[in-house]
Amino acid sequence: MKAFYKNTYYFWIITKFVLAIAVFISAIGNLGIDDLTTSEKAANYLAVLYAILLSLDLIFSLNGNYYRFIKYFIGAISILFAIVIFIVLIKMNVISIPLTLLFSIWIFLLGLFDLLHIKKNK
Numbered sequence: 001m002k003a004f005y006k007n008t009y010y011f012w013i014i015t016k017f018v019l020a021i022a023v024f025i026s027a028i029g030n031l032g033i034d035d036l037t038t039s040e041k042a043a044n045y046l047a048v049l050y051a052i053l054l055s056l057d058l059i060f061s062l063n064g065n066y067y068r069f070i071k072y073f074i075g076a077i078s079i080l081f082a083i084v085i086f087i088v089l090i091k092m093n094v095i096s097i098p099l100t101l102l103f104s105i106w107i108f109l110l111g112l113f114d115l116l117h118i119k120k121n122k
Contacts, residue, residue, distance in 0.1 A: 005118040012113045016058045019110070024051035050077050061120070071114045078111030 005012065027047035030036070036044070057070050085104040094100045 001112070002116055002118065005113050005116060009118060009120055012110060012118070013058060013061060015106070015110055016054050019107075020051045020054035020058065023047050023054070027051065046077075050074070050081075053077075057114070064120070066117065066119055068117060071117050075111045075114030078107050078114065080111075082108035082111060 024047075027044040030044045031041065031048075053070055053074055057067070057074055060067055060070070082104045085100065085107065088094065089097065089100045089104065
């Protein structure tokens with residue numbers, strides 16, 4: 001598995017970049033809604049924190065600095081996020097089951113990428 005991640009290192013870096021931007025825009029947009037419950041606000045604040053940590057890890061990784069705590073935290077949150085998406089797929093009536101399943105697997109693999117602490121080939 002590590003060989004796969006090392007060969008596709010920049011794909012996962014680009015994934016982090018795109019996901020950080022998408023999560024940040026979505027969470028900030030949701031926080032602008034007036035009638036959010038406390039749990040919805042907390043989830044959106046956690047999403048903003050996740051986007052910031054993704055961005056920091058992206059910057060650190062491109063500079064060759066790898067901080068285990070950030071990697072493990074992002075990996076755990078990504079896997080948890082993937083599981084939540086999968087549960088939503090099973091419990092709710094989603095529009096596109098294949099696309100949602102693919103997204104869930106993609107985020108799960110991103111979490112494994114961070115938990116395995118993959119470094120750039122030199």
